[in-house]
Amino acid sequence: MTHRALPGGRAASAPLLGHGTEPTLFELSVPGRAAFQLRTTGVPATPLSQLVPTEHLNPVVVDIAEVSERDLVAHFTRLSHRQFSVDLGMYPLGSCTMKYNPKFCDAVAADPGFNSVHPGAPAELTQGWLELLVELEQRLCAVTGMSAATLQPAAGAAGELTGLLLMRAYHTANGEARNRILIPDSAHGTNPASVTLGGYQVTTIPSNDRGLVDLEALKAALGPDVAGIMLTNPNTLGLFEEEITEMAAAVHDVGGLLYYDGANLNAILGVVRPGDMGFDIVHMNLHKTFATPHGGGGPGAGPVAVAERLVDFLPGPKAARLADGTFDWVKPARSIGRVHGWHGNAMVLARALAYINVHGGDGLTRVAQHAVLNANWLRQRLEATLPAAYDRVCMHECVLTASPLKAKYGVKGLDVAKALLEEGFHSPTVYFPLIVDEALMFEPTETESLQTLEALAAAVERIAQRAIDDPDSLHRAPQSTPVSRVDEARAARHLIPTEDAANR
Amino acid sequence: MGDYLPHTPDEVAEMLSFLGMDSFEQLFEHIPSAVRLSQGLGLPDGLSEPDVAADFARLTSANRAKASDMTCFAGGGVYDHEVPAVVEMLAGRSEFVTAYTPYQPEVAQGVLQAIFEYQTLVARLSGLPIPNASLYDAATGLVEGLNMATGATGRDKMVISAGVHPHWRAVAATFARGTGHEIVEVPLKDGVTDWASVDASGAAAIVASYPNYLGVMEDMTIAKQLAVANEALFILGADPVAAGVLKTAGQWGADVFVGEGQPFGTPLAFGGPFLGLFACTHDQVRRLPGRIVGETVDSNDRRSFVTTLRAREQDIRREKATSNICSNQTLMAVTAAIQLGWLGTKGLREVATRCAQGAHYLYEEILKIDGVSPVSTQPFFREFAVRLDKDASVVLSDMANNGVLGGLSVAALCGGDDPSIEGDVNGVLLVTVTERRTKEEIDHYVDALRKAVS
Numbered sequence: 001m002t003h004r005a006l007p008g009g010r011a012a013s014a015p016l017l018g019h020g021t022e023p024t025l026f027e028l029s030v031p032g033r034a035a036f037q038l039r040t041t042g043v044p045a046t047p048l049s050q051l052v053p054t055e056h057l058n059p060v061v062v063d064i065a066e067v068s069e070r071d072l073v074a075h076f077t078r079l080s081h082r083q084f085s086v087d088l089g090m091y092p093l094g095s096c097t098m099k100y101n102p103k104f105c106d107a108v109a110a111d112p113g114f115n116s117v118h119p120g121a122p123a124e125l126t127q128g129w130l131e132l133l134v135e136l137e138q139r140l141c142a143v144t145g146m147s148a149a150t151l152q153p154a155a156g157a158a159g160e161l162t163g164l165l166l167m168r169a170y171h172t173a174n175g176e177a178r179n180r181i182l183i184p185d186s187a188h189g190t191n192p193a194s195v196t197l198g199g200y201q202v203t204t205i206p207s208n209d210r211g212l213v214d215l216e217a218l219k220a221a222l223g224p225d226v227a228g229i230m231l232t233n234p235n236t237l238g239l240f241e242e243e244i245t246e247m248a249a250a251v252h253d254v255g256g257l258l259y260y261d262g263a264n265l266n267a268i269l270g271v272v273r274p275g276d277m278g279f280d281i282v283h284m285n286l287h288k289t290f291a292t293p294h295g296g297g298g299p300g301a302g303p304v305a306v307a308e309r310l311v312d313f314l315p316g317p318k319a320a321r322l323a324d325g326t327f328d329w330v331k332p333a334r335s336i337g338r339v340h341g342w343h344g345n346a347m348v349l350a351r352a353l354a355y356i357n358v359h360g361g362d363g364l365t366r367v368a369q370h371a372v373l374n375a376n377w378l379r380q381r382l383e384a385t386l387p388a389a390y391d392r393v394c395m396h397e398c399v400l401t402a403s404p405l406k407a408k409y410g411v412k413g414l415d416v417a418k419a420l421l422e423e424g425f426h427s428p429t430v431y432f433p434l435i436v437d438e439a440l441m442f443e444p445t446e447t448e449s450l451q452t453l454e455a456l457a458a459a460v461e462r463i464a465q466r467a468i469d470d471p472d473s474l475h476r477a478p479q480s481t482p483v484s485r486v487d488e489a490r491a492a493r494h495l496i497p498t499e500d501a502a503n504r
Numbered sequence: 505m506g507d508y509l510p511h512t513p514d515e516v517a518e519m520l521s522f523l524g525m526d527s528f529e530q531l532f533e534h535i536p537s538a539v540r541l542s543q544g545l546g547l548p549d550g551l552s553e554p555d556v557a558a559d560f561a562r563l564t565s566a567n568r569a570k571a572s573d574m575t576c577f578a579g580g581g582v583y584d585h586e587v588p589a590v591v592e593m594l595a596g597r598s599e600f601v602t603a604y605t606p607y608q609p610e611v612a613q614g615v616l617q618a619i620f621e622y623q624t625l626v627a628r629l630s631g632l633p634i635p636n637a638s639l640y641d642a643a644t645g646l647v648e649g650l651n652m653a654t655g656a657t658g659r660d661k662m663v664i665s666a667g668v669h670p671h672w673r674a675v676a677a678t679f680a681r682g683t684g685h686e687i688v689e690v691p692l693k694d695g696v697t698d699w700a701s702v703d704a705s706g707a708a709a710i711v712a713s714y715p716n717y718l719g720v721m722e723d724m725t726i727a728k729q730l731a732v733a734n735e736a737l738f739i740l741g742a743d744p745v746a747a748g749v750l751k752t753a754g755q756w757g758a759d760v761f762v763g764e765g766q767p768f769g770t771p772l773a774f775g776g777p778f779l780g781l782f783a784c785t786h787d788q789v790r791r792l793p794g795r796i797v798g799e800t801v802d803s804n805d806r807r808s809f810v811t812t813l814r815a816r817e818q819d820i821r822r823e824k825a826t827s828n829i830c831s832n833q834t835l836m837a838v839t840a841a842i843q844l845g846w847l848g849t850k851g852l853r854e855v856a857t858r859c860a861q862g863a864h865y866l867y868e869e870i871l872k873i874d875g876v877s878p879v880s881t882q883p884f885f886r887e888f889a890v891r892l893d894k895d896a897s898v899v900l901s902d903m904a905n906n907g908v909l910g911g912l913s914v915a916a917l918c919g920g921d922d923p924s925i926e927g928d929v930n931g932v933l934l935v936t937v938t939e940r941r942t943k944e945e946i947d948h949y950v951d952a953l954r955k956a957v958s
Contacts, residue, residue, distance in 0.1 A: 083614025113564020119775030295835030342775025360550030
C-alpha cells in the first residue's frame, strides 16, 4: 500500500464509523426531557378544552420522543456517519447520474428570499419566483429542443405519467382512442408502471444483438392503436439509438407520439437534442442532469417539455411573462390540470437554474463530453476484468458483465458490487438492465477525476484477484462497513416498519 | 465559464489517447449527423458563481412575500412553523443531502434508520400501523390512496368531500384521466360535508379531510359509516400538527391516512419539496405505494434496516407495480424525524395548542370588524374562513402594503366557484395563525384588515 493521497472520489474513511448499532430516537427517550423553544407571543393561553369540543380531542397523549438537544445532535450526527454520500465518495451508479452537487446551488435555494415565500401568496408578491420559473422553462426548452414545459412534476416518474396524460389528452382531442404504448425491453421500470397508471397497455419491443431497439420489431408492433413509444436515448445500456430518425418517422407515420425518458440526458447536453431527434414529449430528471442533490432518495424534480402541438395541454397554472413584462399564473387552453399540490419542487428548480446559469451552453456541453469520456475510459480500462456487454463506444455509462467471474469462480455481480463497498466506493447499479446477464452498470459522471477512475479500476482488479484466491470472502463481503449483508428475506417475512412493531 | 470538472487538458488528451482518439468529437461520431446540434445550445455562456448570485439577488428582492418583508397568516396546508437552527443544521448534513436511495443497506444505515424513525412517528400520529417512506406531497398521497382503493375493491368511484384541499382534489382529477376514476365531489354545508347529498353506492373510497381545508373539525363518524356500508376504503387527509392533540385517523376508523408533512421542519419553500405522509392498515400492506423500510439483522446478527416488500415496486414488478414512484422525498422525511425529535411529545402538543389559541384569538377580533362575517358556524382548529364585503384578492393586495400576508383567497385557491363554498366565493378569505405569531402581530393584522375592508 502506497501512501499517496487518495483521490477525491475514493472514500478513505469508508469503512465508515460506527460498527455498533445506534440506538433509535425512541430508545434514547427519557420522560421529561425536551429540546424545543418557542416564541413568547402574548397570545391568550385559553385551555384547549375550551377551543376544541371533547369528542375531537385524543384521550391519549401521542408519544413522540423526549430527548435533549444534545442527544438529538449526537444521534443524527452518528446516523450520518453510517451513511455513504456523494460528498464522501464516488457513486458510479449507472442510470442515476450521481455527480457532485455544487454547494453554490444549495446556497442559492436556501436564501430566505426564496425559501420563506408561501406558495399561495398572490403573484404580485412573488414576481421573483415566477421569473425564475419562466427562465428555467426557457433554458430547459433550449436544452431539449422543445417549445414549452411544465415544472410541476416532482420526480422523473411523475414526469412520465404527466407525459402519458399529455399523450392521452392529445389523442382524445383528435377524436382518437389509442390504447398501446411501446417500450423497449431495456427500459427503466418506471416506464411500464407509468404506462399502466396512464391507462395504457404495454407492448415490449425486443433489443437486437447490438443492444439497440430492433427497428423491424418496432415497425411490426406499430398500428393505429399505438398512442406512442417511450424511449431512453442513449438507452439504459449506455448506447445511442442510431436509428432514431427511422424510429421517429415510423411512429409518427401511424399517428403515434415519441416520449423521451430524460434519465440519460447528461450524455447528450449540447451534442444532440431530443426535439431534433423527433421526440414530442421529454421529461428531465433535474436531480440527475442538473446536479441537484438526491437527498437519500428524493426530492427530485421531473419537468416535462413538449413540442408545439402539445403546448396547450400542459399542466397548469404555469408561470408566464405577460406583455407588460410582469409575471402571472396562466392556465394553458386545454390543460390536463394540476399534477402537483403547488408549483412543483420549487427549491430543486432554483438549484437547477443556478447550475445551468453557472455552466451556460458551453459548460453544459463540456459536461456531456467529460461524462462520455469518463465512461469510455472506464469501459476500456476494465475490459480484461469485466467485459462490456456490448463492446463499442458507449455514452455516459457502460454496462459491464460479471458473467465470466461467475462462470469460472462462482462470483456474482452482486458480490463484486458488495466488495466495492469495502474498497471505499459505492456499488454500481446491479442486475439492470434486465437483458444483460450479471450486469454491472457504471456511470462515473463527469465530476470524477482520472485518479479516482484509476483507483476504482484498481479496486475492481483486486476484487477479481480475490475471486481467484478466495471467492468465499466475496460472498461474505462487505465486512468493514457499518453492517454486513442484511437478511432481506427476514425483513419481508416478518415486517417491522416501526419501533412499535419491534416489541422492544 | 463555470464548471466543476476536475480534468486537466493533459489528462483529457491522455484519456482520449487511451481510447485511440484525439478529440471529443470522435466519442460522438456514431450519432447520426442529421440530428446533431451544429451551433450549440443557444444559451448564454456560463457565469461565475458570484455573477449568478448577483442575478438571483434581483429575483429574491422581487419576492415581496418573503418573511423579512411580510408576516405570514397564509396556510392552506402550508404553515409558517418554527424551524430551529439545530434542525436546519442536522438536516443539512451533506451525508443526508447528497446520499442516493438506500439500495445498498451496508452503507446506508444512516438514512434507513432515520426513515424507520420517521415511519414510527407517522404511524403514531396517524394511528395506523403501516407507514411508507414518503410520497411527493399530500396531493399525490391522495392519488396513491385512490389507486389503493381501486386495488382493494376493484371499483373506480371515488366519493370525495369538498372539504379536501382544492389542489389535492384537482390533482386527483388530473390523474383520473389515466386511471379512469369517477370522482364524485360532496359539497359542504355550513363548512361541513353534506354526505347525504350524494349517492355513495358502489364507491371504492370515501375521502375526507380532518380538519377540512377551511379549518373545520368535522365529525368523521358519518364518513366512516358510509365507507363501511359500501365496503369502501375510508381515506382521511389530516393535519399532522393537529394530530398532536386531535383524534387520529386510526381512531376515526380510517383505512388510509394521507397528510402534508411540510409543517415538520420544511420551510414554506414556495410549495416544494414538501412531504407526502402516508399510512394504512395491515390489510392494505401488499398494495402500499413506494418504499418502506423494515428492521432486520445483518449476517453478524446486528440490528439493521433495509427497504423491504420490494416485490411491489416498479423496478421489479414493472407494469404490475402498485405505483410508479421511485424518487420520493426522503430528505424531507429525515427532516421531519429530526424536527419531531426536537419538538418531542410536549413540544408538538404545545405547537398545536398555540396554533389553535392564536387562530381563535384572531377569529374573535376579526369578527368585530364591519364587513367581515363567518363562513361556517362549526368548530375550527387552527385555520378559518371568513367572508369579506370586498374581493379577497383586492384585500390581500392592500394588506400586503401594510406588511401582512393576510391569508389565501379561496377563489384563487379553487380557481373559481367550488362546492366547498355556498354563495359567492370571491369574498372568502382563508386565515391561519401559527405558534410563531405574537399578539402584537395579530393585532396589527386586525388593523390592516380593518383598513383594507373599509
